[in-house]
Amino acid sequence: MRKIGIDLGGTNIAAGIVDENGAILHKDSIPTGASRPKEEIIDDIAALCRALASEAGLSLSDIDSVGIAVPGGVDEKRGEILFTPNIPFSGLNICEILSEKLDDIHVSVTNDANAATLAEVLAGAAKGADNAVMITLGTGVGGGIVVDKKIYSGSNGLAAEIGHFVLQMGGEQCGCGRRGCFEAYASATALVRMTKEELNTCFMSGEATVMAEMRADSARTAFDAFRAGDKAAARVIERYTDALANGIASLINIFQPDVFIIGGGVSGERQFLIDLLQPKVDAEDFARGAKKRTRLCTATCGNDAGIIGAALNGGERR
Ligand SMILES: [Zn+2]
Known part of the structure; x- marks a missing residue:
């Protein structure tokens, strides 16, 4: 074939x-x-x-x-x-x-985004699974939902706009017109915003941070500085992964998929990111006591x- x-x-x-x-x-x-x-x-x-x-x-x-x-x-x-x-x-x-x-x-x-999710289910990180939800963390937050190995696209083809459920009512302005969308807290853009905010706080208080010597406009900066033991970066990563895990736990509660896949630029952190998210999701997943639980992983099909x-x-x- x-x-x-x-x-x-x-x-x-x-x-x-x-x-x-x-x-x-x-x-x-x-x-x-x-x-x-x-x-x-x-x-x-x-x-x-x-x-x-x-x-x-x-x-x-x-x-x-x-x-x-x-x-x-x-x-x-x-x-x-x-x-x-x-x-x-x-x-x-x-x-x-x-x-x-x-x-x-x-x-x-x-x-x-639906195609990418199907690829992960049929040939990538979720191979062998029937149901999966994927989020892609890039400029925005995209996503896909696969049920019984088929794309779920809704009654009008517009389902799986996973970035645009509200995580915080009245929160950050989102590009879609709403406030407080998941995308405004979980995208690479949001991580960069949080990094810049923390840099500004450090600048005002005089706290030293290695992030000041790194690129402020990269989503990798906070992760790299965190791994180097930087305290300000640790606060950024804590804030970012709290928001990300919070949204993931809500999505898992709704779908209870076999696999929950994280793709997009930020997923380049691979197992390091999963290890940060897993305990936070474990604390909030409605099915945390169930025998069969959703497996959290990063995407493997790439471009x-x-x-x-x-x-x-x-x-x-x-
Ligand atoms: Zn939105």
């Missing part, structure tokens, strides 16, 4: 040929050129699919299906992209159009998650 997965991003379009186990056999990428007319971008995507097949010594007829993951809302059943803020594909039935250009091959579409998830989602829908 050979499927093509396409990860459509605002900067690059990455695509790969994926087997039934989620292994990428061959991959390639091209610049999106998102300011171009949509017809040109679609033609490039179709050409990329054909090139991939040919580079792998295959023809298009050897490919079972094509799946595409997009940053935005999609109607998976209709094959339509509802909105993509940075790519001119809003309102486009990408499945119909791409299928026509690729000898009527079956094409499916999903949201990129390939969109390709793998898009490809395998295509397979599921065939």
